[in-house]
Amino acid sequence: MTASPMLTRTEEMLLLTVCRLQDDAFGLSIRDELEALTGRSYSIGGVYTPLDRLVSKKLLRTEAAPGDENRMGRPRRRYCVTQKGLRALSEVRTLQESMWTGLPEHILGKISMVRTP
């Protein structure tokens, strides 16, 4: 079994967003993507708080990218998922799938009934 603690839902979402954005995973774009996907809106500064927490857990790492005229020359911070982060994601996914498989048909039916509208 896993030695590291499970990811929380928020952490999972953040990691997936970073993965999804690949080379575009800067603070601002992560914020926009999260808002588009989940409807949850972070403030400009607020989005860095959970991201930095993931960095301190070594699930993410950062690198500096040069900024342009729009940013008044300030650098950007790009987030990348580390090996440990990928492992944590895969653990979550395995667990999820093993939890979902084997559910009785009629329950699955009910759940999708609820979900559709």
Add this chain to the structure above:
Amino acid sequence: MNHRLPEWALKVLVAVTPGRSRDYLVGDFAERFAWVAAESGRGAAIRWFLVQFVRSLPSFFVHSSVLGGSMFSSYLTVAFRSIGKRRFYAGLNIVGLAIGLAIALLIAQFVRYELSYDTQHPDADRLYRVEMSSTLGTGDPEWSSNVYSALRDVLTTESPGVEKAARIHPAYGTAQFRITDGSSFDEQQAAFVDPEWFQLVDRAPVHGDPVQALASPDQVVFTRSLAMEVFGRTDVLGESVEARSWLVGDYTVGAVIEDPLPTSHVRVRLYMPMERLLTDPGSAYIQNETTGWDWTNFLLYLRMAPGADVGAAEASLLAGAMRINGSEFERLGERISFAFKPVTDIHLFSTTSSSYESAGAYRTVVFVGILGLMVLFIACVNFVNLSTARASERAREVCVRKATGARRGQIVSQFLVEAGVMNALALLLGLGLAVWATPLLNTMAGIEVLPGDWVRWDIALTMLGLFLFGTIGASMYPAWLVSAFQPAVVLKGSASTGGGSYWFRQALVVAQFSLSIAMVSGVLLVQKQISHLLAKDPGFDAEQVVVVQPPAFLDGDVNRGELHRAFLERLQSSARIEAASRSTNVPGTGWNMTTSSRPLTWNPEDAMETKATYVGPGFLSTYGMTLIAGREFSSDFPSEIDEGVLINRYTVDAFGFETPDAALGQVLNLGGDDWYLRVIGVFEDVDWISAKQPRQINYLLGTTGGGYISARFQSGQTRDALDAMQTIFADVYQGNQMSYFFNDARFAERLEEETRLRRMVGVFSLFALFVAALGLVGLAALTAAQRRREISIRKVLGASGASIARLMTSKFSFLAVLSMIIATPPTWYAASRWLNAFPDRVSISPDLFLLPALIVLCVSLLASAYHVVKVVRDNPVNGLRSD
């Protein structure tokens, strides 16, 4: 189009964002700002910026504290190390602050206690007491809480919005009772009350139902403490009690209730049925009185319905009173009006006199409260002063930190944490001191603060406030000052560190001196005024006078009047007793009657307000009062006792008699009816009740009776005379114990509020001065250390010890004079405000300010003396070699 982030926004962001993420955050803001500006214009972008900025604020904080999380513990470590390293200063700082805080906390308790009077009753905000003003003749309206008994019915039947009303009639003086086993007891706090009283105020029953008990004319209600004192237990329902003095009769105990809280202004312990007082043919009320409209010994309390109009109820009470008794008021030339006084205001703001409160305590509360703030301020100034002075000592440390990469914010945090630690220690110590000193406060202020009163949310809130204020207020300046040092300059050793703070520190010292001077002035003023009042000749000499009240219970069929007469005669013939006399009241206790009077020749409507008391033959000589014309009552002229009157000097002037001798033989009318008296003597004005009272028209009427027997001792024979008196008493009154009091003690009680203020102001100011002195000790030590080199050089160049000492102390004299000039105007103003309440007051003289300045100067010189002497005697080589 310009889509750049405005310059001010950039500055704000740079100032606020946490260092490590600053560039990214500023970049993010700038990028998105440009985008929003391009899309919807610059105004919208600025609005967007503001919203986003505010929303991001918490994250900036969390960010830095996440980073600083590990820093805090290291700040703490450093704080403890730095305190440990400078124990002397840290100790001075903490002790000074702790004493200041302890005093502030004690004063907070005192103020809370005084403000909490009568707030414990259910719906206390709707409870009122009826106060009545009556104007007799041409006099000023006099407000009193003593009203007519008939007003209760007018209130309940005619005043809208009055829910419940109840009367109290105190059993004036000491009521005496006897229980079945034959033992008797005295109770000062006995009263006749309406049963509704227990529905107005908070009195939880212990046994029985007090309302039901007092509805019956022959049941009484005891409080728990009285039941314990008298019976030794609380379940005493059905025990029988025999009452004397006010109302002779037999009662049974109908209920026992909890004692009223000490913060109730009415603290009756024995409740008797009002019904009995008003209807029993044996009651003093019935024997003196037939209607409910002339005996004004009742206090009337009421509860209004929620939201009811108090003004309307007052008006309808007056209308009802005038409709029923208006013609009688008119005949007496008396104009009346009513006001409902909130019960919660009585303790603080009462201006009327009744048995249940002293004069308003609010002036004491305000003065002591201000004093508390001043002490707190002095303690905080100390703290700032010492920290600032020390801060410049720590310049090197701070600059090394900076050189190795510490940011300004970190230096400030370091200082904040240090101040926080010191404050927390001081607060704990201060709280400990305050709790320990609570009994002393209780004695000093005459209050009852319990240990449990420290565990309250308002006290906790005060402590939190003190902590935050103390920490932030006391460390902000030093932190700001120190964190601004330029490392390169300081470390090179050429900068004069803390030069800018010099004037700041001087200003603080001046503030401290000014407050100290103001406080000492206050102490002197209060002291002066009170000793003036106490020392002022009241017009009589009560020092050697003992007052005895004869017993109410005598077995068998005895003629009590005979016994009293016999007792008096034996006193008068005793060798150790100079003079003795009877009266219906004694100085310091009160007058028997307030009415109006006029010379026979005046019109009735010009009659003036008059206070009168009945006294027996020899009264003036017993009390050492000065007769300036005529003679006093004497058993040799029995007709004068019935028809004569003694008047004071004030009356002679008020009635326009040429001289005191001219007043003799004049006929005066008393009370408006056909009561005429002839002046047989004039006595010098006296302060009958208290030195606080203005002069008024006073009559002494003649009697051979009276419940008080006063005796003047031969001087120096108090002990023997008292023994002799007790022997005579026991002999005459069948072995009863004599209950007595010294009249001057009773008189001094009238200045209770003032003496209480004097005690508190005196003690607290002393501590404040001590705290200020502690600060000066620290400051002097620092100055001496900082100027060691300079002074050594001076010495090497030939400066004498005296000139060095002068150099170091001349500053204090200058500061003391400056402080005196600053402190004088506000203190003068406050002093005259306080003095205004006394008709007879001392003048505010310059020495009231010079003396405190001198005291403060002496204290500051003493405080610095040790270090001055040390510097003067130091070998200059030591001072020069060390660098």
